[in-house]
Amino acid sequence: xxxxxxxxxxxxxxxxxxxxxxxxxLLRELLAxxxxxxxxxxxxxxIEPEAQIERMNALVSALVGVEFEEDLRxxxxxxxxxxxxxxxxxxxxxxxKLIEGIEDAEVLRAFHAPVAGILGVSPVGVGLMLSCDDxxxxxxxxxxxxxxxxxxxxxxxxxxxxxxxxxxxxxxRLEAVAENFGESMFWLRVGEDDFKAQLGDSHIGWPDWDAxxxxxxxxxxxxxxxxxxxxxxxxxxxxxxxxxxxxxxELSPHAFLRHAAQTLRAREGDYDxxxxxxxxxxxxxxxxxxxxxxxxxxxxxRDLSDAWQALFQAEQAMxxxxxxxxxxxxxxxxxxxxxxxxxxxxxxLPWDAPLVAWSIREHHGLRDLLVGLRVALEEQAxxxxxxxxAVSGDAAEAPLGISEAPQELHLQVVQRGFALPEDYxxxxxxxxxxxxxxxxxxxxxxxxxxKTRALRVLRSAYDGYFGQLKALWGRRFxxxxxxxxxxxxxxxxxxxxxxxxxxxxxxxxxGPESAAFAPAPQFILVAPxxxxxxxVLVHMPLAALKKSIxxxxxxxxxxDVRDGQDCRWVGDAPVSLSLVEQSPTGTVLESIDRxxxxxxIQAGNPHF
Numbered sequence: 357x358x359x360x361x362x363x364x365x366x367x368x369x370x371x372x373x374x375x376x377x378x379x380x381x382l383l384r385e386l387l388a389x390x391x392x393x394x395x396x397x398x399x400x401x402x403i404e405p406e407a408q409i410e411r412m413n414a415l416v417s418a419l420v421g422v423e424f425e426e427d428l429r430x431x432x433x434x435x436x437x438x439x440x441x442x443x444x445x446x447x448x449x450x451x452x453k454l455i456e457g458i459e460d461a462e463v464l465r466a467f468h469a470p471v472a473g474i475l476g477v478s479p480v481g482v483g484l485m486l487s488c489d490d491x492x493x494x495x496x497x498x499x500x501x502x503x504x505x506x507x508x509x510x511x512x513x514x515x516x517x518x519x520x521x522x523x524x525x526x527x528x529r530l531e532a533v534a535e536n537f538g539e540s541m542f543w544l545r546v547g548e549d550d551f552k553a554q555l556g557d558s559h560i561g562w563p564d565w566d567a568x569x570x571x572x573x574x575x576x577x578x579x580x581x582x583x584x585x586x587x588x589x590x591x592x593x594x595x596x597x598x599x600x601x602x603x604x605x606e607l608s609p610h611a612f613l614r615h616a617a618q619t620l621r622a623r624e625g626d627y628d629x630x631x632x633x634x635x636x637x638x639x640x641x642x643x644x645x646x647x648x649x650x651x652x653x654x655x656x657x658r659d660l661s662d663a664w665q666a667l668f669q670a671e672q673a674m675x676x677x678x679x680x681x682x683x684x685x686x687x688x689x690x691x692x693x694x695x696x697x698x699x700x701x702x703x704x705l706p707w708d709a710p711l712v713a714w715s716i717r718e719h720h721g722l723r724d725l726l727v728g729l730r731v732a733l734e735e736q737a738x739x740x741x742x743x744x745x746a747v748s749g750d751a752a753e754a755p756l757g758i759s760e761a762p763q764e765l766h767l768q769v770v771q772r773g774f775a776l777p778e779d780y781x782x783x784x785x786x787x788x789x790x791x792x793x794x795x796x797x798x799x800x801x802x803x804x805x806x807k808t809r810a811l812r813v814l815r816s817a818y819d820g821y822f823g824q825l826k827a828l829w830g831r832r833f834x835x836x837x838x839x840x841x842x843x844x845x846x847x848x849x850x851x852x853x854x855x856x857x858x859x860x861x862x863x864x865x866x867g868p869e870s871a872a873f874a875p876a877p878q879f880i881l882v883a884p885x886x887x888x889x890x891x892v893l894v895h896m897p898l899a900a901l902k903k904s905i906x907x908x909x910x911x912x913x914x915x916d917v918r919d920g921q922d923c924r925w926v927g928d929a930p931v932s933l934s935l936v937e938q939s940p941t942g943t944v945l946e947s948i949d950r951x952x953x954x955x956x957i958q959a960g961n962p963h964f
Contacts, residue, residue: 375456383419393485396501399509408510415474416517417445424452439470513555522605529601532639537591547573565599589626617713630690630710649688663726670730747850753789754922755797758869762927763959769939770956771946774893783884787915790923799845807841810864814848817877856900878909884917895952904932
């Protein structure tokens with residue numbers, strides 16, 4: 357029992373520690389990215405410079421010193437957050453258990469009112485300012501306010517609490533970097549007080565690296581670190597590490613890691629780039645799980661993530677119908693695309709560098725490449741199933757000619773090696789319209805009762821053969837009884853094309869030369885035969901072929917198509933799954949092309 361309680365106590369401490377760390381990281385990020393914006397908001401509200409500094413000092417101290425309570429109530433009601441304005445500086449208390457299950461964005465939203473209260477400005481303005489997470493937009497807003505505020509604007513280095521908080525963070529991160537590379541150091545930090553005073557007297561925005569690197573304090577840190585790692589080839593140079601720690605003070609975790617990765621890549625070294633980035637992330641207190649590094653979690657890589665997902669799904673769609681479908685594999689920004697994507701061309705892209713180290717131009721190039729691969733894949737996959745066939749009641753094509761007796765047709769399952777005619781789409785359009793015109797002519801000769809019977813048989817065939825799509829047919833054919841008989845016949849006899857391919861029709865008649873009804877509508881695969889072709893290649897959709905198991909009649913209707921002449925019927929060849937299965941297994945497997953089976957049909961004496 358004691359051991360169990362001890363384990364439970366450790367687990368509770370882990371949860372408490374994780375919550376505290378998460379909230380502290382969120383507030384540090386807020387101060388890093390929005391301190392200038394909050395100062396600009398104070399200036400825009402015509403607050404005196406001394407008051408701006410005083411209020412900003414109070415806010416920074418309150419955010420840095422947030423306290424966590426296991427239970428926080430006001431008038432007996434649990435609340436997530438409470439600001440005690442009677443203290444100097446104000447105290448912000450959080451209900452740890454309530455905050456624990458709230459997402460980061462909601463936690464930050466809960467701080468809008470306390471921040472506004474401490475600064476003495478409108479919560480609406482604070483909410484708008486803090487909701488902006490685009491660094492460029494934030495800088496633009498600050499610049500606009502600065503121009504309006506003029507001399508009354510307070511600079512960030514005039515706020516003592518900000519300077520102290522950032523220098524403390526800088527020192528802590530530099531120590532952590534050294535420790536993450538296995539070095540334990542005693543830092544002297546000579547000249548730190550003078551450096552802090554110089555920052556306070558500068559009355560400028562937060563200085564960049566070029567402005568501070570020559571100071572005695574920074575040079576002293578570089579020298580201390582260099583002396584410690586002088587013989588280390590597995591880590592970046594001392595000046596680069598100090599520079600990255602300094603530049604991290606104004607950047608969000610995502611922005612810092614991209615900047616650090618691109619800087620390290622540009623200044624090549626023998627160290628492992630991905631591992632170095634992880635150590636820098638740990639030093640910056642970015643202790644997120646692997647989901648943090650997933651490409652779809654980074655807004656700047658969202659377009660790349662979408663392109664990768666679309667490509668992978670297009671690849672999955674090309675697999676045989678029975679193949680299991682996989683989720684799109686997650687890609688880490690720390691992975692090299694050479695490994696994660698398995699791509700190595702074109703050679704102008706840095707395939708062996710972690711994705712987070714790629715420039716904007718390179719990342720856009722990879723996105724365009726993925727989009728191009730998907731488009732090429734879809735074009736390659738667009739066989740007969742993508743052919744456009746328009747069948748309309750007023751087509752100019754004459755009805756199918758049936759003056760001669762049908763020829764005997766022979767059918768064979770074939771492997772690859774045969775191709776459709778180059779003008780197959782135009783040939784199929786003529787043959788389809790001629791076949792449908794002949795069907796429509798026979799339908800027109802029926803009396804009213806015969807037409808009603810034909811339409812009802814066609815309508816019920818969809819529910820009978822494709823019952824899993826009843827809801828779809830109910831929507832598409834909802835008004836068929838209100839249409840004219842001719843329109844209803846055209847729609848019900850041709851809609852099958854959108855399931856079984858563009859060459860398929862539903863024929864309620866026993867044959868093209870007969871006005872008698874078939875026992876059930878037949879699947880008719882129209883096969884145009886151009887001049888000088890003895891054999892006709894067709895792709896029989898598996899979706900239709902499988903229906904023969906349940907007694908469906910499937911016919912390949914061969915049609916002669918000649919320039920300047922009406923289309924003529926050659927004959928019908930019955931097809932069934934059992935007939936296909938009579939061929940050698942290897943041939944059948946090789947004949948499957950995506951969702952169809954390749955068949956070769958010839959009239960007269962076969963010589964396949």
